[in-house]
Amino acid sequence: MEQKNNCIVISHVDKYYGKKQALKDVDLTIGQGMFGLLGRNGAGKTTLMKTLATLHEKQAGEISVCGIPISHAREIRGITGYLPQDFSMYPNMTVHECLDYLGTLSGMPKALRQQRISMLLKRVNLSGKKKSRVKSLSGGMKRRLGIAQALLHDPRVLIVDEPTAGLDPEERIRFRNLLCEVAEDRIVILSTHIVGDIEATCENIAILNDGELLWKGTVSQLLENAKGKVYTAEIPVSMLPRVKRDYIVTGMLRGERTVTVRFLTDWEYGNAEGDNLAAGEVKAVRRGEDNGDSSHGLLPGARTVMPNCEDAYMYCLHQHGCEIVGGEE
Amino acid sequence: MLFLKECKKVICSMTFVLYVVTVIAMYMTQYGGEHRIITEPRPETGDYGMTVREDPQLIMPAAVERLLGDYLSGSYPAYPILLYKNVKLKEDKRLEMRSLLEELTGLSGEEIDGFTGYRDAGFYSEGLDAGGNPIVQYQEAAVPVYSLPENLTYEHFCELMEQADRIIGGGSMYEVKSLANNFGRVPMTYEEALREYESLMAPGELGKAYLRLHCDYMGIDLAVMPVFVAAALWQLDKRARMQSLIYTRKSSAIKIVGTRYLALVSCMAVPVLLTLAYTVYTTCGMYPQTHIAWGRGLGMALLWLLPDILAVSALGALLTELFSPLLAIFLQCVWWILSLRGTELTGNVARFGLQVRHNALGRAVLWQSQWDNFVCNRLALVALALCCLALATWLYERRRRGKTAWTDKILYLGKNHAHGIMRMVDKKAGKRVTGDGDV
Ligand SMILES: Nc1ncnc2c1ncn2[C@@H]1O[C@H](COP(=O)(O)OP(=O)(O)OP(=O)(O)O)[C@@H](O)[C@H]1O
Numbered sequence: 001m002e003q004k005n006n007c008i009v010i011s012h013v014d015k016y017y018g019k020k021q022a023l024k025d026v027d028l029t030i031g032q033g034m035f036g037l038l039g040r041n042g043a044g045k046t047t048l049m050k051t052l053a054t055l056h057e058k059q060a061g062e063i064s065v066c067g068i069p070i071s072h073a074r075e076i077r078g079i080t081g082y083l084p085q086d087f088s089m090y091p092n093m094t095v096h097e098c099l100d101y102l103g104t105l106s107g108m109p110k111a112l113r114q115q116r117i118s119m120l121l122k123r124v125n126l127s128g129k130k131k132s133r134v135k136s137l138s139g140g141m142k143r144r145l146g147i148a149q150a151l152l153h154d155p156r157v158l159i160v161d162e163p164t165a166g167l168d169p170e171e172r173i174r175f176r177n178l179l180c181e182v183a184e185d186r187i188v189i190l191s192t193h194i195v196g197d198i199e200a201t202c203e204n205i206a207i208l209n210d211g212e213l214l215w216k217g218t219v220s221q222l223l224e225n226a227k228g229k230v231y232t233a234e235i236p237v238s239m240l241p242r243v244k245r246d247y248i249v250t251g252m253l254r255g256e257r258t259v260t261v262r263f264l265t266d267w268e269y270g271n272a273e274g275d276n277l278a279a280g281e282v283k284a285v286r287r288g289e290d291n292g293d294s295s296h297g298l299l300p301g302a303r304t305v306m307p308n309c310e311d312a313y314m315y316c317l318h319q320h321g322c323e324i325v326g327g328e329e
Numbered sequence: 330m331l332f333l334k335e336c337k338k339v340i341c342s343m344t345f346v347l348y349v350v351t352v353i354a355m356y357m358t359q360y361g362g363e364h365r366i367i368t369e370p371r372p373e374t375g376d377y378g379m380t381v382r383e384d385p386q387l388i389m390p391a392a393v394e395r396l397l398g399d400y401l402s403g404s405y406p407a408y409p410i411l412l413y414k415n416v417k418l419k420e421d422k423r424l425e426m427r428s429l430l431e432e433l434t435g436l437s438g439e440e441i442d443g444f445t446g447y448r449d450a451g452f453y454s455e456g457l458d459a460g461g462n463p464i465v466q467y468q469e470a471a472v473p474v475y476s477l478p479e480n481l482t483y484e485h486f487c488e489l490m491e492q493a494d495r496i497i498g499g500g501s502m503y504e505v506k507s508l509a510n511n512f513g514r515v516p517m518t519y520e521e522a523l524r525e526y527e528s529l530m531a532p533g534e535l536g537k538a539y540l541r542l543h544c545d546y547m548g549i550d551l552a553v554m555p556v557f558v559a560a561a562l563w564q565l566d567k568r569a570r571m572q573s574l575i576y577t578r579k580s581s582a583i584k585i586v587g588t589r590y591l592a593l594v595s596c597m598a599v600p601v602l603l604t605l606a607y608t609v610y611t612t613c614g615m616y617p618q619t620h621i622a623w624g625r626g627l628g629m630a631l632l633w634l635l636p637d638i639l640a641v642s643a644l645g646a647l648l649t650e651l652f653s654p655l656l657a658i659f660l661q662c663v664w665w666i667l668s669l670r671g672t673e674l675t676g677n678v679a680r681f682g683l684q685v686r687h688n689a690l691g692r693a694v695l696w697q698s699q700w701d702n703f704v705c706n707r708l709a710l711v712a713l714a715l716c717c718l719a720l721a722t723w724l725y726e727r728r729r730r731g732k733t734a735w736t737d738k739i740l741y742l743g744k745n746h747a748h749g750i751m752r753m754v755d756k757k758a759g760k761r762v763t764g765d766g767d768v
């Protein structure tokens with residue numbers, strides 16, 4: 001029971017936009033710490049987060065946040081900080097005024113507001129912009145201001161929707177660190193397309209696809225899953241189209257006459273370096289129909305490498321039958 | 330404090346500046362020029378202004394003559410649903426009207442219809458003068474010669490007028506309640522002028538006289554301008570894309586909407602109060618010898634003007650929450666224009682309506698007779714404001730929780746008008762085909 005009071009329990013949640021089903025029977029438990037939501041555009045990440053932030057009604061299922069059912073919207077709002085994917089603030093107000101306004105709406109007393117605002121502005125590196133009007137901020141600064149407002153009332157649950165989009169690398173790292181600190185005694189849900197952010201911060205992740213929960217687990221499980229499926233090889237430029245057709249290429253580095261490609265495949269190379277010798281079934285990853293080209297899969301000089309999070313994510317999508325649209329045909 | 334923050338949002342908006350400018354402009358251009366000092370009427374001047382008298386001997390001939398003229402010209406001016414309309418009667422109605430006129434004039438239907446020399450009252454040019462310029466002269470209406478039946482009582486006359494009004498379709502000049510105003514206008518006698526003067530000299534009445542005129546003009550402005558400020562404030566969150574930041578805060582919809590509304594109304598009341606204060610100041614300057622009791626007059630002014638602000642901004646907020654700011658402004662403007670046209674300048678305060686007019690300095694006796702209607706009218710507006718506010722709060726909470734209101738669907742349908750209707754038609758056609766198949 002005590003555990004239930006410290007986590008978000010989502011069970012069998014359906015959500016429709018008119019006829020379109022945006023969440024399909026989502027079942028998830030999110031505990032303390034950082035939780036990453038991954039998924040392609042339109043997967044339903046924002047929809048799930050908005051539902052948790054009481055901005056949407058689900059059509060079926062149960063959600064409770066720290067033991068409070070989601071229908072008690074007021075209580076939920078009191079303990080939740082939300083950074084929307086797309087937002088702005090009153091353009092003619094100053095940064096400080098906006099935060100002060102939102103703090104008032106959260107019912108914070110004046111002294112506390114002042115104290116937290118200056119502390120948070122320092123943490124998101126906006127102290128110098130305290131008196132600037134919101135309309136004069138750059139995109140990244142606005143996003144940082146958004147982070148500050150989400151943390152303003154010291155929420156137990158923090159929901160941030162693509163918070164790092166548009167931040168420069170320095171600010172991104174700064175922000176990741178901030179989130180990790182915040183997550184020490186809180187639930188933080190983060191959605192992102194930048195898999196590197198997840199790798200650096202999250203313990204647990206979930207992958208959504210087309211409204212369905214595709215995968216959930218820890219980052220190391222995800223990596224483990226893709227182990228031995230990631231290769232690099234140096235190939236002549238002329239072979240590139242074929243490789244792109246046959247494998248999921250996750251990276252390439254062009255040299256003078258050759259290309260170093262990084263790719264995923266279920267094929268297990270008998271002749272590749274490493275210890276994965278022919279194990280049972282042999283299957284090649286092929287996109288498009290099989291055209292009887294028997295030479296596929298056998299790339300000379302390919303060797304396994306340790307998967308990174310991005311590889312693992314792609315592999316996971318592929319493994320669950322999601323069609324991955326690769327490079328140009 | 331949330332209230333002060335909302336006030337700041339209101340005051341910093343362009344629409345509020347526009348509002349203040351129109352309030353001041355209305356005051357300066359309309360009321361500002363008015364500086365007549367009310368003096369005791371003196372018998373030797375012989376001119377004491379006009380008054381309305383409910384005198385059958387006055388009203389009956391004038392009304393019948395007008396009705397006869399309208400009949401002969403074939404069109405009856407009316408405000409059926411507040412909107413001005415020149416009513417033309419169908420044949421059966423025309424005959425009904427003719428038999429009414431037969432009774433009223435003692436003429437036969439043939440005699441009335443056979444009259445050819447009809448002419449409306451107005452200015453006509455009659456030949457040329459020596460310099461070759463047309464001579465323009467006012468002419469009375471030319472109607473057949475008739476006389477009212479001698480035994481016609483005023484009660485029966487009113488019944489006949491009621492019938493005439495019904496035939497025209499309502500809202501005509503012959504409505505019994507506006508008979509006196511339309512046909513009973515006469516110059517005041519000295520005695521009446523003196524009575525009017527004395528009633529104005531009663532305690533508090535002098536101040537009231539000026540405040541009434543003040544409110545009459547200000548009411549025109551306040552019956553429409555607050556909608557701009559309200560719609561802008563209610564749209565601000567959406568325009569700034571700040572909605573979800575505010576929606577996810579702890580404060581209840583009642584607190585957010587209520588505080589906003591209170592701030593809106595308070596800010597808009599300030600310039601109104603200032604102009605009232607200025608009227609008090611200038612009026613005191615006009616009567617340096619007289620002690621004017623302002624209390625009841627100011628109470629009346631607030632009861633007159635505040636409900637305008639309350640109702641127009643609440644309705645504007647609701648319509649903005651419900652549909653869009655443009656629609657809110659549009660609808661309010663329509664209501665305003667209709668009520669401007671449909672409200673008599675003086676006297677006859679409607680029990681329900683957007684505006685109260687009393688476009689006269691003085692006429693205290695007439696005003697007193699309308700007092701109950703005035704109070705009813707203003708309280709109705711306050712009630713309307715409260716209803717709108719309650720509804721707007723409810724809608725706010727719904728929208729906040731993503732329960733898209735049915736209005737969204739209407740708007741959506743509206744946007745995809747052609748498409749939506751085509752699909753509906755298709756569906757219906759499809760159903761009918763299968764239905765026929767079953768048979
Ligand atoms: N208001 C809406 N009305 C109708 N459909 C919607 C609405 N909002 C989202 N959708 C649909 O629901 C699905 C999920 O959308 P959602 O915004 O949750 O995706 P997402 O995972 O956040 O995508 P992204 O990575 O691009 O932000 C999409 O197919 C989208 O088209």
Ligand SMILES: [Mg+2]
Pocket residue numbers: 045046047085161
């Ligand atoms: Mg999204």
